[in-house]
């Protein structure tokens with residue numbers, strides 16, 4: 001059973017979150033199940049790029065990027081060699097570590113305005 005680590009599950013400066021997950025689950029599935037803040041404006045239908053994450057470990061264990069994922073990723077900001085769309089990246093046997101992009105966190109907060117208000121009320 002692979003482990004997935006979110007380096008910044010609740011935004012910048014948050015402690016890492018590591019969870020065991022089912023082989024074949026997408027990074028987005030696991031994020032939603034465990035409350036990590038990965039945006040998903042299109043509901044995982046490969047139409048928005050808001051689920052953009054950087055895979056900082058275990059990238060080679062994920063399925064290859066399909067042409068359609070590449071096309072949609074062109075809409076994302078700060079795309080890197082380790083970029084993936086979380087809704088398309090299914091876990092294999094290996095452990096994986098990801099960093100949620102600022103773009104994706106912002107999208108998540110747009111989808112969860114109450115959490116954005118809480119963040120603002122606790123900001124220094």
Ligand code: FES
Nearest residue numbers: 042044046051087
């Ligand atoms: S949630 Fe929209 S492309 Fe992944």
